[in-house]
Amino acid sequence: MRIPFNKLQSEFKRVLLSLNFTEEKANLCATIFAENSRDGVYTHGLNRFPVFVEFVKDGLVKPEAAPTKENACGALEQWNGNLGPGILNARFCMDRAMELAKGNGIGCVALKNTNHWMRAGAYGWQAAEAGLIGICFTNTIANLPPWGGIDPRLGNNPLVIAVPRKGGHVVLDMAISQYSVGKLNQYKNNNEKLPLPGGYDDEGNLSTDAAEILESKRLLPVGFWKGSGLSLVLDLLATVLSQGNSTAKITQSEKESGVAQVFICIKPESNTYTEQVIEEIISYTKTSRPECEGGAISYPGENTLRTREKSLKEGILVDERIWERVLGL
DSSP: OEEOHHHHHHHHHHHHHHTTOOHHHHHHHHHHHHHHHHTTOGGGTGGGHHHHHHHHHTTSSOTTOOOEEEEEETTEEEEEOTTOOHHHHHHHHHHHHHHHHHHHSEEEEEEEEEEOOSOTHHHHHHHHHTTOEEEEEEOOSEEEOOTTOSSOOEEOOOEEEEEOOTTSOEEEEEOSBSSOHHHHHHHHHTTOOOSSOOEEOTTSOEEOOHHHHHHHTOBOBTTTHHHHHHHHHHHHHHHHHHTOOOHHHHHHTSSOEEEEEEEEEEOOOOSHHHHHHHHHHHHHHTTSOOSSTTOOOOOTTHHHHHHHHHHHHHOEEOOHHHHHHHHTO
16 A cells, blocks of 8 residues: 555644644654655654654653753764654754764764654765765664673664765665564564574574564674674763663663664765765676676665655555554544
């Protein structure tokens, strides 16, 4: 089932207004939720919206809250999200990092006491569309075992790196597990097998069954021990720079709220050489022979642009069960 972008956005906005969001906040939140689904990140668009509504009703997300500055040192600032909507806090902090970068060449904003920002890549696209390099990451509740361990002790801490490009921005948006929890739930709900192993079953065997992996809580980190180490240092950086909650602290509440995030912007040299070297890297990468006949090599963000174009032309693909649930909110 496909529905127009405006219809999806307007339903989100209707629900948010009923939850005491202001017109401006409801409109921005609804737009980003709709854009996430438009770009094919359904797990953090429509599919995540009912969970977001529950968090608001439970008082974990405070619609009236806004970020406040707590400290500043040159191009580095620390802000408190005051448990406001993660989307709005993240959008604001990336804007602030962009302002610092335009004046200093680089800007870094560390944010504590915020909430889930939904699609991490949204803030990479935000920076790239302004002509800036964007880097951002967040910690999360513990949902990933450390390498060599069985129990979740690390966050599936998303990392985004975005580079502006005239022919289509390069935007890497990655979870630290092979498949994000949202993607595993999507495969589980659709009764589909994973293309590649994404974790372990209860007996410790690598599995392509999303339900088994979610049951065992043993997701597979990207790069095995390397992904495990990357998750740990991202948690360290987010916590130390923001002076906020660590994954260990967040997990104590059993609800993913009060997380820490970092937003970095860099103002690149805008010249012919920069443009040429970006094209050289992408073009060279694409000269690799495809693994499968008829296959193609894509740079990070390229498939997003294809999905976006199709969604705007044909309508956004939605899960009918979740769509009906949203219509009833």
